[in-house]
Amino acid sequence: MAQVELKNLSKKYGKVTAVQNMDLIIPHNQFLVLVGPSGCGKSTTLRMIAGLEEITGGDIFINDEKVNDKDPKDRNVSMVFQNYALYPHMSVEENLGFSLKIAKVKSDEIEKRVTEAVNILGLEDLRSRKPSQLSGGQRQRVAMGRAIVRRPDAFLFDEPLSNLDAKLRTQMRTEIKKLHQKLKTTIIYVTHDQVEAMTLADRIIIMKDGYIEQIGTPIEVFSKPANVFVATFIGSPPMNIFSAEIISSNNQTKIKLDENIYFDCNEDQKNKLQNIKEVYLGIRAEDIMPVDNNLNTGFWSFKKNIDIVEPLGTETQLFITINNKETICRMYNPYEVNVGDELSFQVDPRKVHFFDKESQKTIF
Amino acid sequence: MSKKQFQNILIWTSAIILIILIMTPGLWVVLTAFRPQVDVMAKPPVWIPRNLSFNQFETMLFGGSEGSMGRSPVPVLSYLYNSIVISFTSTFVAVLVGTIGGYGFARHNFKFKNGYFLMIMLTRTIPGISLSLPIFILFSKIGIIDTHFGIILVFVALNIPFTVWLTDGFFRQIPRAMSEVAMTDGCTKLQAFWHIELPLSKSGIASAGIFAFLISWNEYALVSNLARSTDSKTLTVGLMDFTAQFTINWPGMCALAVFIIIPALILTFLVQKHLVSGLTFGGVKG
Ligand SMILES: Nc1ncnc2c1ncn2[C@@H]1O[C@H](COP(=O)(O)OP(=O)(O)OP(=O)(O)O)[C@@H](O)[C@H]1O
Numbered sequence: 001m002a003q004v005e006l007k008n009l010s011k012k013y014g015k016v017t018a019v020q021n022m023d024l025i026i027p028h029n030q031f032l033v034l035v036g037p038s039g040c041g042k043s044t045t046l047r048m049i050a051g052l053e054e055i056t057g058g059d060i061f062i063n064d065e066k067v068n069d070k071d072p073k074d075r076n077v078s079m080v081f082q083n084y085a086l087y088p089h090m091s092v093e094e095n096l097g098f099s100l101k102i103a104k105v106k107s108d109e110i111e112k113r114v115t116e117a118v119n120i121l122g123l124e125d126l127r128s129r130k131p132s133q134l135s136g137g138q139r140q141r142v143a144m145g146r147a148i149v150r151r152p153d154a155f156l157f158d159e160p161l162s163n164l165d166a167k168l169r170t171q172m173r174t175e176i177k178k179l180h181q182k183l184k185t186t187i188i189y190v191t192h193d194q195v196e197a198m199t200l201a202d203r204i205i206i207m208k209d210g211y212i213e214q215i216g217t218p219i220e221v222f223s224k225p226a227n228v229f230v231a232t233f234i235g236s237p238p239m240n241i242f243s244a245e246i247i248s249s250n251n252q253t254k255i256k257l258d259e260n261i262y263f264d265c266n267e268d269q270k271n272k273l274q275n276i277k278e279v280y281l282g283i284r285a286e287d288i289m290p291v292d293n294n295l296n297t298g299f300w301s302f303k304k305n306i307d308i309v310e311p312l313g314t315e316t317q318l319f320i321t322i323n324n325k326e327t328i329c330r331m332y333n334p335y336e337v338n339v340g341d342e343l344s345f346q347v348d349p350r351k352v353h354f355f356d357k358e359s360q361k362t363i364f
Numbered sequence: 365m366s367k368k369q370f371q372n373i374l375i376w377t378s379a380i381i382l383i384i385l386i387m388t389p390g391l392w393v394v395l396t397a398f399r400p401q402v403d404v405m406a407k408p409p410v411w412i413p414r415n416l417s418f419n420q421f422e423t424m425l426f427g428g429s430e431g432s433m434g435r436s437p438v439p440v441l442s443y444l445y446n447s448i449v450i451s452f453t454s455t456f457v458a459v460l461v462g463t464i465g466g467y468g469f470a471r472h473n474f475k476f477k478n479g480y481f482l483m484i485m486l487t488r489t490i491p492g493i494s495l496s497l498p499i500f501i502l503f504s505k506i507g508i509i510d511t512h513f514g515i516i517l518v519f520v521a522l523n524i525p526f527t528v529w530l531t532d533g534f535f536r537q538i539p540r541a542m543s544e545v546a547m548t549d550g551c552t553k554l555q556a557f558w559h560i561e562l563p564l565s566k567s568g569i570a571s572a573g574i575f576a577f578l579i580s581w582n583e584y585a586l587v588s589n590l591a592r593s594t595d596s597k598t599l600t601v602g603l604m605d606f607t608a609q610f611t612i613n614w615p616g617m618c619a620l621a622v623f624i625i626i627p628a629l630i631l632t633f634l635v636q637k638h639l640v641s642g643l644t645f646g647g648v649k650g
């Protein structure tokens with residue numbers, strides 16, 4: 001159990017800034033996920049918390065104690081690495097018990113705690129194997145076991161599932177979630193997979209170029225993205241972003257997507273878009289739906305020819321082109337459609353996102 | 365005969381020819397050690413020995429009777445003692461210092477790192493023999509000529525660069541994450557080194573050790589200048605005791621040579637599995 005706090009944390013490698021003025025409080029027992037594209041500073045942040053990387057500026061507190069200058073061993077956090085980093089010359093058992101041996105814990109206590117971890121993770125039959133004799137998933141489990149045995153204040157995971165195949169990844173994801181519920185410990189988890197982030201997190205931090213772009217619950221960052229970057233990063237497929245003109249005449253405000261597609265603004269949108277000429281309009285694939293029989297009242301609609309059809313079983317993805325931009329739509333309750341067919345689509349105006357053209361920040 | 369079989373035969377014959385070529389001088393030395401002087405000097409050479417004897421070894425080790433050439437026996441046991449003390453001590457020190465150095469180069473960044481590394485390696489490009497005179501003068505001035513200490517010092521200096529280079533390579537192969545995880549597991553840097561990185565690089569260290577040992581054990585040119593008496597003369601230098609003004613006791617010399625080869629052979633055999641096998645880092649990659 002631990003509260004981890006980052007205050008104005010920065011890290012520079014020479015001229016490269018890896019992490020920039022990060023402020024963050026991670027309360028007890030929270031499952032926090034750091035997500036972002038490659039090179040955005042996720043690992044660096046984690047390594048600074050673990051004490052493996054010196055910090056350039058700011059402070060780190062664990063349980064209200066400043067740990068800036070403490071060695072990794074004195075921070076009581078456990079880290080699980082992407083490539084597992086199991087000790088190749090030790091058996092599974094020895095790997096699990098190593099931290100306790102170093103801490104000079106009595107051997108019967110070590111045995112007890114190793115057995116406990118082995119049972120939690122289903123490694124009973126593998127205790128005497130060497131890491132080279134384990135599969136990827138088993139290694140992953142041993143790596144987690146090594147962290148558990150130590151009973152740390154906080155777990156740090158750096159892309160622990162990225163070396164596993166898709167099926168195993170989903171399975172381990174669920175196991176990690178179960179583990180968190182069982183252990184009730186603070187977890188800081190790094191991934192660049194937004195699905196992993198959404199499914200595991202109590203709270204998500206989206207990072208880019210060393211900055212925090214948004215912090216929120218999975219639902220918040222999905223439904224109220226702070227800017228274009230978050231909107232396109234979270235959710236799959238990425239949100240469609242259109243460059244749109246706002247045309248006001250008389251008492252009417254219209255949004256122009258291309259020569260043939262104009263949407264009428266409702267009262268609320270009209271007020272909020274006053275004096276704005278151009279915006280980015282964001283619409284998720286699932287919010288552009290083919291109209292099967294009749295248009296819902298108040299919804300926007302347009303017609304387009306279909307470029308590509310991708311059936312996924314429960315749904316079908318349709319690709320259309322709007323203003324030279326490839327646009328993805330989703331059809332639930334799919335029926336047979338062919339490339340080249342012209343379909344009517346409808347959009348729920350309450351589900352669209354407006355972003356400032358300059359700053360790319362969310363207007364509403 | 366299939367192409368594969370033909371290839372196999374080709375590989376084996378060339379291997380055998382090569383081995384014979386490499387081994388012949390060695391075999392000749394061994395053969396000579398067991399033969400009387402007349403056979404050795406015979407012209408044309410006697411290929412198949414007519415009679416073999418351990419006389420030379422007896423004379424060498426135990427003094428023997430009024431011996432083959434009527435000369436007092438060579439103090440082999442003193443030489444052996446010198447060789448052992450000098451080789452083991454210098455190997456131990458060189459491997460200790462060299463490993464620490466190799467670790468430093470592999471794991472730490474500091475100014476002019478590449479320059480230092482190059483400099484250390486460049487010292488090995490100087491032929492040892494060209495150093496013998498300066499070292500001789502220096503050592504006589506400070507009074508460590510003809511001492512174990514002086515010769516050990518030379519071998520340590522000679523062996524450190526190679527050890528640094530070899531262990532640096534081995535430490536580089538060990539992912540950094542290994543010691544990092546050990547540190548989050550509660551280790552100090554030193555404990556992480558001791559419990560994780562050292563055991564993982566033991567092949568490299570063993571290889572470095574055997575090379576350093578063989579260099580010290582077999583070195584002749586430098587020691588022959590620095591060692592003047594039984595105080596510090598090693599076995600290889602002792603070989604020259606078998607030469608007199610007009611004669612050379614070939615069988616005696618070869619017997620000593622065999623005597624020198626055997627410990628080196630045994631030691632190499634003991635650590636050869638480390639020389640051959642690399643480490644498998646099963647714990648790291650999936
Ligand atoms: N040792 C280093 N020296 C110099 N620059 C570094 C070093 N380590 C990381 N960086 C830089 O710092 C930035 C952040 O790196 P970091 O490893 O934290 O990214 P990441 O978010 O973990 O990316 P990934 O998803 O690829 O693991 C990158 O631009 C990287 O090039």
Ligand SMILES: [Mg+2]
Nearest residue numbers: 042043044158
């Ligand atoms: Mg990373």
